[in-house]
Amino acid sequence: MLAALKHGAVAALTVVVAVAGMQVLLALAPGDPIDLLPNAEAVRATLEAQWGLDVPLWERIGRTLIGDFGQSLSLRPGAPVREVIAQPLLKTASWWLAGSALLTGLAAVGAVVQRRSIRVPRAVLMVVSIVPTFLLAHLIVNGANEGVVAATDAGLISRPSWFPLPLDASTLRFVVAVGILAIGSASLLDAYTELSTQVHALRSRPFAIAAHSRGEPERSWLWRHLAIAVCELLAGRAPALLGGLVIVEKVLLLGGAGTVLWDAAVGRDYPVALALTAVFALWVAGLRAVLYTLRDHWRRGQTA
Amino acid sequence: MKRRAAIASLVVVLLVALIGTLMPDMAATETRPDQANLGMSWAFWLGTDRHGRAIATRLVIGLSNGVWPAVGACTVAGVLGLVAGTARGWLGGLTNTVLGFLTTVLATMPRYVLVLVVLTIWGDSALWLALAAGLAWTPSVTEAVSARVERLRHSETILASRLHGVPTWRLLLVHTVWFGCRKTVTRQLLGLFSAFLVLEASLAYIGGLGIREPTPSIGNLLAMQWGRGAWSDPRFWVPAAVLLFIVAATRALAHQLVEPADV
Numbered sequence: 001m002l003a004a005l006k007h008g009a010v011a012a013l014t015v016v017v018a019v020a021g022m023q024v025l026l027a028l029a030p031g032d033p034i035d036l037l038p039n040a041e042a043v044r045a046t047l048e049a050q051w052g053l054d055v056p057l058w059e060r061i062g063r064t065l066i067g068d069f070g071q072s073l074s075l076r077p078g079a080p081v082r083e084v085i086a087q088p089l090l091k092t093a094s095w096w097l098a099g100s101a102l103l104t105g106l107a108a109v110g111a112v113v114q115r116r117s118i119r120v121p122r123a124v125l126m127v128v129s130i131v132p133t134f135l136l137a138h139l140i141v142n143g144a145n146e147g148v149v150a151a152t153d154a155g156l157i158s159r160p161s162w163f164p165l166p167l168d169a170s171t172l173r174f175v176v177a178v179g180i181l182a183i184g185s186a187s188l189l190d191a192y193t194e195l196s197t198q199v200h201a202l203r204s205r206p207f208a209i210a211a212h213s214r215g216e217p218e219r220s221w222l223w224r225h226l227a228i229a230v231c232e233l234l235a236g237r238a239p240a241l242l243g244g245l246v247i248v249e250k251v252l253l254l255g256g257a258g259t260v261l262w263d264a265a266v267g268r269d270y271p272v273a274l275a276l277t278a279v280f281a282l283w284v285a286g287l288r289a290v291l292y293t294l295r296d297h298w299r300r301g302q303t304a
Numbered sequence: 305m306k307r308r309a310a311i312a313s314l315v316v317v318l319l320v321a322l323i324g325t326l327m328p329d330m331a332a333t334e335t336r337p338d339q340a341n342l343g344m345s346w347a348f349w350l351g352t353d354r355h356g357r358a359i360a361t362r363l364v365i366g367l368s369n370g371v372w373p374a375v376g377a378c379t380v381a382g383v384l385g386l387v388a389g390t391a392r393g394w395l396g397g398l399t400n401t402v403l404g405f406l407t408t409v410l411a412t413m414p415r416y417v418l419v420l421v422v423l424t425i426w427g428d429s430a431l432w433l434a435l436a437a438g439l440a441w442t443p444s445v446t447e448a449v450s451a452r453v454e455r456l457r458h459s460e461t462i463l464a465s466r467l468h469g470v471p472t473w474r475l476l477l478v479h480t481v482w483f484g485c486r487k488t489v490t491r492q493l494l495g496l497f498s499a500f501l502v503l504e505a506s507l508a509y510i511g512g513l514g515i516r517e518p519t520p521s522i523g524n525l526l527a528m529q530w531g532r533g534a535w536s537d538p539r540f541w542v543p544a545a546v547l548l549f550i551v552a553a554t555r556a557l558a559h560q561l562v563e564p565a566d567v
Binding site for chain 2: 017018025132135142246251280281284
């Protein structure tokens with residue numbers, strides 16, 4: 001309970017400082033969005049009040065922290081930012097969850113079975129890990145589309161429902177997005193190496209050697225102990241997965257929060273960009289608080 | 305051998321970038337419709353694009369447009385990370401707690417998100433891109449330096465030097481930072497260098513941010529030639545190969561710089 005409170009307090013303070021930092025950065029920036037308008041001085045007073053630019057810094061921070069992100073400036077002018085980002089955030093959450101599950105699943109299974117007959121193709125992972133996410137995505141998309149064109153021209157198949165990628169929503173597009181996210185953005189190779197080191201260390205510990213000599217199956221203890229390492233892995237990779245989604249969503253035309261953030265950056269819609277940054281900070285800090293609480297709980301259980 | 309090859313590769317990349325800096329911008333931006341879409345020849349080593357601009361020239365200048373901001377980002381992350389990490393590791397206590405917390409705050413925000421939000425607020429230019437990327441990568445440099453300095457501070461060598469009256473500034477700057485952390489910092493900065501080039505290429509390739517047409521960059525070159533059959537077209541795959549080559553060389557060199565205590 002105490003650990004949960006401690007991690008929760010750190011997460012809350014982290015979000016407060018992150019939001020304050022972003023607002024300070026905004027306050028320090030030269031000029032404001034009104035300067036970009038042709039009749040800036042004529043409409044300044046009205047727009048400052050409407051867009052909340054005349055509000056003191058501390059009040060802006062307070063408003064952001066209670067979820068009042070103001071209005072969108074260029075993406076959907078005048079619409080509340082909460083409306084603009086709500087649906088895309090839900091989509092992003094689903095891709096993020098699937099990417100995290102695939103990453104940890106592949107890394108953990110690969111780390112556990114490394115001693116056995118099945119070996120993770122490390123060379124393949126190494127090659128994939130150096131290919132930038134946007135190139136990997138376009139390589140897969142182009143390969144799939146050209147493959148279908150060739151097969152269709154040869155009369156081997158009829159036009160699949162998902163063709164051409166990535167224009168329409170389809171299961172294949174989802175699978176490609178999640179796969180690229182887990183393997184490329186979150187660097188499956190690094191995750192696999194991290195968990196392999198943990199598995200190796202666990203197998204060398206006295207309790208593991210004793211359990212092995214008693215003839216107990218490895219699964220009775222290994223996965224339980226590996227859960228701690230998985231928690232730390234997920235906590236460490238959460239920002240990379242979110243960052244990777246920005247690129248994957250743009251390249252595969254997914255239309256989630258990453259796409260909204262990109263479009264906000266292009267259109268200089270800073271209320272939307274700041275709101276998404278605050279939500280992402282809350283996302284990562286909150287997740288870390290939960291995972292670190294679980295980790296501490298399991299650690300205490302093992303020590304006892 | 306691998307280390308020498310990787311260093312030589314990166315030196316070549318920097319030299320090419322230097323040549324690109326010395327070349328006039330007009331060489332890469334001037335359009336010549338009469339020379340559009342030419343194949344490889346002695347006059348145009350990699351052919352020309354649809355505007356009649358020489359791909360090889362654009363690649364060299366584009367590389368320099370990406371490499372120097374990457375060096376700038378490395379300088380920002382290196383200086384901030386080294387100062388904060390050394391202070392955390394050497395002083396410990398409250399300094400470590402406060403700087404550690406600030407590092408955690410910065411690390412909580414995904415790097416791409418932090419870069420995008422800085423570009424949103426401050427505007428889209430190579431300078432802000434370099435500063436934002438440097439800031440976004442500072443936590444990893446800080447963490448690595450702080451862990452190493454703290455280990456070294458308690459090492460027997462440092463304790464013995466202290467007993468022999470070696471001044472603190474010398475212990476800190478020479479023994480700890482220079483001899484103790486240079487490989488760790490270089491490894492981190494090599495990672496940032498390649499990550500910045502990938503970041504810049506991603507921004508320019510997806511469009512709307514980063515270096516924009518007609519100014520060349522690796523991302524612009526890739527975006528310009530993308531389409532059916534792009535992978536068999538040297539105007540596409542040569543810039544892609546250059547990017548992959550730099551990423552692979554920096555990774556290989558960074559791998560060579562891993563110290564036993566860093567693993």
